[in-house]
Amino acid sequence: xxxxxxxxxxxxxxxxxxxxxxxxxxxxxxxxxxxxxxxxxxxxxxxxxxxxxxxxxxxxxxxx
Amino acid sequence: xxxxxxxxxxxxxxxxxxxxxxxxxxxxxxxxxxxxxxxxxxxxxxxxxxxxxxxxxxxxxxxxxxxxxxxxxxxxxxxxxxxxxxxxxxxxxxxxxxxxxxxxxxxxxxxxxxxxxxxxxxxxxxxxxxxxxxxxxxxxxxxxxxxxxxxxxxxxxxxxxxxxxxxxxxxxxxxxxxxxxxxxxxxxxxxxxxxxxxxxxxxxxxxxxxxxxxxxxxxxxxxxxxxxxxxxxxxxxxxxxxxxxxxxxxxxxxxxxxxxxxxxxxxxxxxxxxxxxxxxxxxxxxxxxxxxxxxxxxxxxxxxxxxxxxxxxxxxxxxxxxxxxxxxxxxxxxxxxxxxxxxxxxxxxxxxxxxxxxxxxxxxxxxxxxxxxxxxxxxxxxxxxxxxxxxxxxxxxxxxxxxxxxxxxxxxxxxxxxxxxxxxxxxxxxxxxxxxxxxxxxxxxxxxxxxxxxxxxxxxxxxxxxxxxxxxxxxxxx
Numbered sequence: 001x002x003x004x005x006x007x008x009x010x011x012x013x014x015x016x017x018x019x020x021x022x023x024x025x026x027x028x029x030x031x032x033x034x035x036x037x038x039x040x041x042x043x044x045x046x047x048x049x050x051x052x053x054x055x056x057x058x059x060x061x062x063x064x
Numbered sequence: 065x066x067x068x069x070x071x072x073x074x075x076x077x078x079x080x081x082x083x084x085x086x087x088x089x090x091x092x093x094x095x096x097x098x099x100x101x102x103x104x105x106x107x108x109x110x111x112x113x114x115x116x117x118x119x120x121x122x123x124x125x126x127x128x129x130x131x132x133x134x135x136x137x138x139x140x141x142x143x144x145x146x147x148x149x150x151x152x153x154x155x156x157x158x159x160x161x162x163x164x165x166x167x168x169x170x171x172x173x174x175x176x177x178x179x180x181x182x183x184x185x186x187x188x189x190x191x192x193x194x195x196x197x198x199x200x201x202x203x204x205x206x207x208x209x210x211x212x213x214x215x216x217x218x219x220x221x222x223x224x225x226x227x228x229x230x231x232x233x234x235x236x237x238x239x240x241x242x243x244x245x246x247x248x249x250x251x252x253x254x255x256x257x258x259x260x261x262x263x264x265x266x267x268x269x270x271x272x273x274x275x276x277x278x279x280x281x282x283x284x285x286x287x288x289x290x291x292x293x294x295x296x297x298x299x300x301x302x303x304x305x306x307x308x309x310x311x312x313x314x315x316x317x318x319x320x321x322x323x324x325x326x327x328x329x330x331x332x333x334x335x336x337x338x339x340x341x342x343x344x345x346x347x348x349x350x351x352x353x354x355x356x357x358x359x360x361x362x363x364x365x366x367x368x369x370x371x372x373x374x375x376x377x378x379x380x381x382x383x384x385x386x387x388x389x390x391x392x393x394x395x396x397x398x399x400x401x402x403x404x405x406x407x408x409x410x411x412x413x414x415x416x417x418x419x420x421x422x423x424x425x426x427x428x429x430x431x432x433x434x435x436x437x438x439x440x441x442x443x444x445x446x447x448x449x450x451x452x453x454x455x456x457x458x459x460x461x462x463x464x465x466x467x468x469x470x471x472x473x474x475x476x477x478x479x480x481x482x483x484x485x486x487x488x489x490x491x492x493x494x495x496x497x498x499x500x501x502x503x504x505x506x507x508x509x510x511x512x513x514x515x516x517x518x519x520x521x522x523x524x525x526x527x528x529x530x531x532x533x534x535x536x537x538x539x540x541x542x
Contacts, residue, residue: 017410030471031408038373042419050422
């Protein structure tokens with residue numbers, strides 16, 4: 001899955017982003033490709049029941 | 065005492081000599097400054113050397129000793145501070161051109177604590193631009209070189225800190241770790257690097273950082289010294305709500321205690337999947353050594369780790385928000401690696417940011433469950449030894465991976481999970497490649513159980529093939 005450069009340009013225009021030249025779009029492309037790969041992986045994952053909050057545990061008053 | 069002999073000692077070895085006035089803080093600081101002057105043209109490990117203020121601090125610490133005011137094991141010890149940690153009245157560039165002339169008004173809390181403990185700050189150390197990468201090849205302040213092989217990177221982003229500790233310039237340095245930036249220089253430079261539990265050490269004064277998972281941690285030449293440094297900087301900071309008000313134990317108390325019966329968790333997925341064969345061999349040898357010391361090895365599965373890459377999505381968005389004001393005014397002053405990694409963050413959807421945080425929670429839960437059954441996890445710190453300076457990619461198992469800039473995450477694949485979980489992790493040297501490059505072993509523990517990590521790492525250190533090794537460059541006459 002890849003997002004078209006024209007779509008990205010429209011996002012920048014409509015959301016007041018930092019404008020990128022065509023050459024600069026090529027420079028960021030590896031990072032975007034990595035992002036999209038991860039997003040695709042998450043399609044299969046049900047995250048609806050995930051709880052919030054930090055999970056660190058410490059023994060109160062005990063050896064920290 | 066000759067300079068070389070002084071400079072190659074550890075803090076734990078020096079402290080009693082300073083206390084007994086056999087070694088003077090002034091003498092020690094002059095030796096460190098001379099070593100820094102000698103090696104700076106080669107290593108480019110500092111952005112700012114602090115000759116005069118270091119000498120002044122040394123004189124003050126010496127005078128305190130003469131008055132009988134001993135401040136503890138860091139008294140009179142020369143240390144370095146990564147240049148993204150605020151120092152009052154001393155420019156703090158974050159490795160950037162954007163902040164080249166920035167002079168903070170206040171010390172970071174960790175700097176305040178180190179000074180209060182009697183440490184002497186000899187310089188602000190070079191790093192990756194904005195601490196955003198693993199090479200420390202800085203486009204504005206020069207590439208930091210690895211003391212073990214000058215054509216290699218020292219790792220990053222705390223590369224100057226790792227290089228200085230390995231080259232016997234500083235006795236310890238404070239780095240910062242958002243994805244492995246203390247532990248990667250630790251492994252690549254053959255020193256000990258600690259990322260303690262999130263919330264154990266104040267982040268106040270850490271500049272241009274992330275909203276999620278940054279830590280200030282020490283690089284040292286021994287596990288004992290790592291414990292001494294953590295002792296000085298750990299603790300609740302009422303002005304940093306991310307710190308946790310739990311007691312700070314004596315981190316050296318368990319050093320030397322036997323490991324028999326402790327359970328060592330060997331992850332059957334993720335951490336050993338993308339790995340250079342020489343690194344794997346050294347780490348497996350280290351695991352055998354830990355078993356030889358009495359630890360009970362158990363395999364553990366961490367299936368949720370297949371989604372760990374998603375956590376980086378949150379990092380992309382965080383980074384963009386952190387840099388937004390600088391990008392608006394100073395975009396042309398950025399180097400290309402950081403600029404284009406950062407600009408990609410403006411395309412992250414809120415939906416995906418939220419998913420990334422939920423994945424992070426799942427990974428935390430899974431680690432918490434696994435660490436009910438074992439005492440620590442053992443992994444390679446990095447999948448490879450230090451790559452050459454300027455290398456764009458490296459190949460493992462026929463796949464090409466980026467070293468720097470957009471799309472680069474493989475080098476930190478074993479370190480960044482502990483930033484997501486907040487769990488404490490330490491790297492300790494465990495040998496060398498055939499080319500003489502250091503390799504590191506990572507131990508990951510339960511929250512606030514740094515003392516156990518120190519106990520295990522300290523026992524391993526005594527039998528490690530890296531024991532007592534220093535880069536030849538550090539030992540040349542100074």
